[in-house]
Amino acid sequence: MAKGGKLMNAESLNLSTSLGATTAYVARPHEEFQAAVILIQEYWGINQHIRDIAGRYANEGYLCVAPDLYRGRLAKDTEEALALMQALAIEDGIETIRKAMDAAESTYKVKDFAINGYCMGGTFALRAACEIPELKAAAPFYGDIPEEEILKKLTVPTLFIAGKRDAWINEKKVNGLKEVGAKYKLPIEVISYDADHAFFNDTRPEVYDAEAAADAWRRVQEHFRKYLNN
Structure with a gap:
């Protein structure tokens, strides 16, 4: 993932939730900012790929906050990643997202928040858009799609990115x-690319699609600029 551009600080926020303490990785631009992006991990956890994406958001001028939904655990293989994801309750993840927003607001004085997530993080990002107006x-x-009774509550302007060759989010x-x-x-607007699941992840050459990833990033930046006061 490209890391060029403006300098940023890598920081950490402590979060307290009903199921225990966790942290959030924070990429903070050196220059002034007014808005934040909450970044939600893939099922691997807060790995270097997620930190790289956070840095890209900081380079775009946003505070980026990536709450650790796994409370410090990082999957070593797909079997462990699947087990960690399946053990994570939706309600727990949504609470952690809310706590990350509260901590970012009190620590960094930001008022406007967007959310972005990939794979499992896409599931939580869409659910959060339905639950956190x-x-x-x-x-x-x-990410996976919530049932109609949840989805119909959506009021947050949402750009959903999909891959046409995705066997999971088919x-x-x-x-x-x-x-x-x-x-x-x-x-909600849905954009589908002729690509596989996880096509944005440049650490996975078997699925990464540079052209689709670049266009999706461009669209997300346009979407966020439209709705965030930054």
């Missing part, structure tokens, strides 16, 4: 998202 914008990448699921969005006139 204070968010100004959302950009979930190939065409049927994406079409279901579009149908519910149209039924309730939800503020």
Whole structure:
């Protein structure tokens, strides 16, 4: 992941949740900022790829806060990653996201928040957009779709990114998202690329698609600039 551009500070926030303490990785621009992006991890945990994305947001001028939903654990292989993801309750993750927003607001005095997540993080980013109306914008990448009763509550402008060759978030699921969005006139736009699941992850050459990733990043930046006061 490209790391060039403006300098940034890497910091940490302590978070207290009902199921225990955790931290958030913070990428803070050196120059003045007014808005923050909450970045949600893939099922691996807060690894270097997620820290690199946080740095890219700082280079765009945003405070980026990546709460550790696994409370310090990092998967070594896909089997462990799947087990960690399956053990993580949606309610726990949403609470941690809320705590990260509260801590960022009190520590850095930011008021406007967007959310972005990938894979499992996309699931939580979309769910948070349905559960946390204070968010100004959302950009979930190939995350799972909540049931209609949850999804219909969406009020946060959302850009959903999908891959047409994704076997997990497949065409049927994406079409279901579009149908519910149209039924309730939800503020959601779906962009699908001819790419695999996790196509944004440049540490996985077997699925990474540089062209799709670059275009998706451009679209997300346009989406966030439209709704965030930064």
